[in-house]
Amino acid sequence: MKENIKILFEHYLAGKTDPEQEKILMEYLADPANADSEFHGVMEKAWTKQTRETDYSLAAVQGLAQVWDKVEERQPKSRLLFPLLKYAAAIVVIISGALGWYAYKKAQQPVQTAIAFLSKTTQKGEKVKLILPDSSIVYLGAGSKLTWPSHFVKGSLRNIQLDGEAFFEVKRDTTSPFIVHSGQMQTRVLGTSFNIYAYPKDGTFSVAVRTGKVKVSESSGGKVKDLSLLTPGMKLLYHIKARDYNIHTENITEVNAWIKNSFVFKDVSLPNMLRSLERYYNVRIELKSSKLTQCRFNATFSNKSISHVMEELRIMSGKHMEYKIDTTTKTITVWGEGCQ
Structure with missing residues (x-):
């Protein structure tokens, strides 16, 4: 019996039932004893045929109101039809509830949306303090530019772009590595504080670490080459034209001295x-x-x-x-x- 009702339900959703079949279906659905989850599979098929986004536009709301107006205009001409309207109300509740449940289920799935990018450029003699969407703090030096996304996606890379000098205090997140791109150089961290000097015209690039660990890499021809893993008090100086580098120690109090x-x-x-x-x-x-x-x-x-x-x-x-x-x-x- 239930299998036949499920088939009848599918036909109803597809608009292929006659009045007699609808009466049988509505009588079945109106019975509280049949209020279980056996129709979820049928409703999921119906949901997949819907548009990707629910239409909450004014036109859609007005259209739905017109449908209900037509239902209310159908006054019962006999006692025989009155239960039918009750059954109709029951099936509307079931269908609406099921579709709403699948709408909620679909809303929980991650959605790929376009992410806007923000940027800040400082003038000569200017330095600013910025707070990124993940609560990381950046002190941007004079004549520099920082570009970052309006929000970071949990579990994904936190990519930002720097031209110039900045000191970073990165919020630790082991699932979302923080990567600073400066020309062909990449500085990757999980949570630490460090200074980057990367003015394109100067011909040099440097990273100095105050706390934590920093991995510095060079990107060339689509390939990334790891150069060194730096710890507190270490500084890497890269010569862009010669494509070579050296590492030396530095007093950690001097790493971000320019801020003061x-x-x-x-x-x-x-x-x-x-x-x-x-x-x-x-x-x-x-x-x-x-x-x-x-x-x-x-x-x-x-x-x-x-x-x-x-x-x-x-x-x-x-x-x-x-x-x-x-x-x-x-x-x-x-x-x-x-x-x-």
Whole structure:
């Protein structure tokens, strides 16, 4: 009997039943003793034939209202028809309930949706603190750009893009590795704090770790090559043109010193140092002597004005480097006969 009812139910949903068959089906469904889950399979087939999204538009709501209006207009002409309306109400409840259950079931399944991307670009002399969707914190340095998704998908990679310098405090999530893409370089972590220096024009890329572990890789020709696994106090310096790198130790307090206006330079060429100073202090520096390009410096400047920094560089060069500051145009001209 139940099997025949299920077949009849399928025909009803397909609009292939006659009035007599509908009466038999409605009488069966209206009986509380038959209120079990035997029709779930039939309803699942009906659900799969529905559109991917439920239509909650005004037109759809108005259309449904018109259907109910027509039902209400059918006043029973005899006592024989009155139970039929009761049965009709019963089957509407069953169908609506079952379809609603499958709609809920379908809603629980993950849906692939387009993810919007956000970005922040800082100007020279500017640094900002950002909080990402996963609660990770980023301190974005001057003249830098960070791009990240509006939300991260649990269990998937947390990919972001950096051009410039930033210090990261990554929220730990072992199921969702955090990857920073900087040109051909990739920095992968689970939860840690580290600094990345990746200005495209500088020709160098560096990663310094303050806490946790960081894996640095190089991407070339669609292939990813692992370079090194860094732990606290380690810094990797990659030379982009030569495609080689070296690793050395660094005081962990210096990893993100720039956040507090303390700038640390270790064996840095004068041209690269001047480019960094331009970003930090929002000035334009013109190097007029090729003889100074080979000069290299080790220096730390903490909360110093740009005029103080330039004077210290002049002294460190053995006073072979000269400079002039134009406060009106915020331009610094540098020249000299090399370094001592």
